[in-house]
Amino acid sequence: MTTGSTPALGLPGDIDADPATIRSGAESLVELRLSLTGQTEETDAGFRSSAGEFTDLVAWDITSAAADELILWEDTTRDLTYGAATLKQWAQDIEDYRAKRANIEDRFNTALSERVAEEPVDLLKEMLLEEHQGYWNTLMEQAEETSDSLRNGPSADALARMAQTGLLTGTQLSYFGDSYPGMLPDDLPSPDDHPSTVNTWWHSLDESEQQQVIEDHPDLLRDLDGVPTTVRDQLNRDHLDEEIDRLEDEVAEAEQERDEAMDSLNDSSGGFGAYNFQTDLTDLQEELDTLTRLHENLNAEGADRYLLALDPNDRGRAIVSNGNPDTADNVATLVPGTTTTWQSVNEQTDRADQLLESATTADPNTDHAVISWIGYDAPNIAEAAGTGRAEGAVDELSRFQDGLRATHENTTRSNNTVIGHSYGSTVVGHTAQSEAGLNADELVLVGSPGTNAQHASELGFLPENVHASTAKNDGITGLTDLTHGADPTSPEFGATVFDSDEGSEGGPWPLGAAHSEYFHEDTASLEHMGEIIAGRH
Numbered sequence: 001m002t003t004g005s006t007p008a009l010g011l012p013g014d015i016d017a018d019p020a021t022i023r024s025g026a027e028s029l030v031e032l033r034l035s036l037t038g039q040t041e042e043t044d045a046g047f048r049s050s051a052g053e054f055t056d057l058v059a060w061d062i063t064s065a066a067a068d069e070l071i072l073w074e075d076t077t078r079d080l081t082y083g084a085a086t087l088k089q090w091a092q093d094i095e096d097y098r099a100k101r102a103n104i105e106d107r108f109n110t111a112l113s114e115r116v117a118e119e120p121v122d123l124l125k126e127m128l129l130e131e132h133q134g135y136w137n138t139l140m141e142q143a144e145e146t147s148d149s150l151r152n153g154p155s156a157d158a159l160a161r162m163a164q165t166g167l168l169t170g171t172q173l174s175y176f177g178d179s180y181p182g183m184l185p186d187d188l189p190s191p192d193d194h195p196s197t198v199n200t201w202w203h204s205l206d207e208s209e210q211q212q213v214i215e216d217h218p219d220l221l222r223d224l225d226g227v228p229t230t231v232r233d234q235l236n237r238d239h240l241d242e243e244i245d246r247l248e249d250e251v252a253e254a255e256q257e258r259d260e261a262m263d264s265l266n267d268s269s270g271g272f273g274a275y276n277f278q279t280d281l282t283d284l285q286e287e288l289d290t291l292t293r294l295h296e297n298l299n300a301e302g303a304d305r306y307l308l309a310l311d312p313n314d315r316g317r318a319i320v321s322n323g324n325p326d327t328a329d330n331v332a333t334l335v336p337g338t339t340t341t342w343q344s345v346n347e348q349t350d351r352a353d354q355l356l357e358s359a360t361t362a363d364p365n366t367d368h369a370v371i372s373w374i375g376y377d378a379p380n381i382a383e384a385a386g387t388g389r390a391e392g393a394v395d396e397l398s399r400f401q402d403g404l405r406a407t408h409e410n411t412t413r414s415n416n417t418v419i420g421h422s423y424g425s426t427v428v429g430h431t432a433q434s435e436a437g438l439n440a441d442e443l444v445l446v447g448s449p450g451t452n453a454q455h456a457s458e459l460g461f462l463p464e465n466v467h468a469s470t471a472k473n474d475g476i477t478g479l480t481d482l483t484h485g486a487d488p489t490s491p492e493f494g495a496t497v498f499d500s501d502e503g504s505e506g507g508p509w510p511l512g513a514a515h516s517e518y519f520h521e522d523t524a525s526l527e528h529m530g531e532i533i534a535g536r537h
Helices: 019-035 040-051 067-071 076-114 122-152 156-164 195-204 207-216 229-262 270-298 342-362 388-407 423-433 524-533
Strands: 305-311 317-322 330-335 368-374 415-421 442-446 466-469
Touching: 019 076, 076 122, 076 156, 195 388, 207 229, 229 270, 229 305, 270 305, 270 317, 270 342, 305 342, 317 342, 330 342, 330 388, 330 423, 342 368, 342 524, 388 415, 388 423, 415 423, 415 524, 423 442, 442 524, 466 524
Parallel strands: 330 368, 330 415, 415 442, 442 466
Antiparallel strands: 305 317, 317 368
16 A cells, blocks of 8 residues: 555455356356246346346346346256356456456566655556556456357357366356357367267268368367268277287287297296297287177177277276167166276177166167266276276266267257266266266266265255166175265265165175176166166156
């Protein structure tokens, strides 16, 4: 503060607005979105109440908007989401302005404290006041943009800014199909682009351009969420053929090296060398056998399978859909648990087969797709007590689920279910609670050690849409409530609990046979999961 004859900077008064109150208004919209049952009068009243809580600079023409202007918004969920994000953006804009204003004042006061007595500061004042005027003008433009956004709905520019500032998640961006096509990448999309952007980009290309991109960038497209299923499938099948050829060559080479080492057993190091070569050969042969069986499963007579990802390196990736998720009425994603690697793909595909058959039994008149999603680095047994692998999977699972929405072709939105088994349920829980969110209609948690939540509502789903079951003889029952939050089958958690068979007693360490029997034929758990997938629960 300056006193007496000390020069003053002379900034105009600060904006009369409270970001905390604005954010409170935004949260009111979020709560309204969660509680609404579609009554437009409540939407109108709630919107006006929230809009009236913040600065007149924006609210003057929102609260006076005609009622029918608000009622005409067709998608309440979308517009309340956008309204909340718009208010949060406005609060952030005010805080950004105030930070810049404070910086200007600090620089002026520092210059005053360091100046030589009677040294003029007029030039500095003029420069700082001009700088502030630029910041103020920007804030006024943002105020007008906020007002227009709340009155008129989303624009591509506003969506882009909210995406960049993290105020709209990938899942939420997919709500805005009418405005989103303006947000296309300048060239090729990247894995960081939202699947809606990727899908819009793909459909902006003509057939010859699509074919050219397929030929030029197969490794990008085959793993890119938002690219249509049939395109990814063909590219990954080509990659599978290449990997089989590579491994056949490596197996032949390893056999030759093993045989040469066996011929040298009389040498002092011959036995050790032969052992190492045989170990390498065994590993390569197992990988080749896995890929060969996958190839057979994909091409079996009557099979309707799609290979959406394949990376046979280290723990790797392997995503297979039984049924086409782009055209199915009901789509389920199975997220596996501890010790799963890409080499588990055939076992997981078998489980997806059982789920698909169960869903078809529950509703034979609609199309279903069940995806075996080995799309993250699953933990080993020692790592399973921690949350690191679950946190590491959040972006991949969230983006994959967003991709299913983006590529779906039917005019009616598909009923999407995510099934988390064992540690996979922990992955599902972390993803559902993340900023990225989990774009699905139903969650299923089987053999779960916990979801990092104490109540089902923390997952962002209604409790009736969160389903949980644990077999009596599943060893996981001795580990719940320890490291990953509450037991999802406990009454306090609030999920919809369904029956499982008791399961086999005993079995392999550490969790026993029952831990892996939820997908067995003719079990209560499989029947109920089929009903959930089919929307018949």
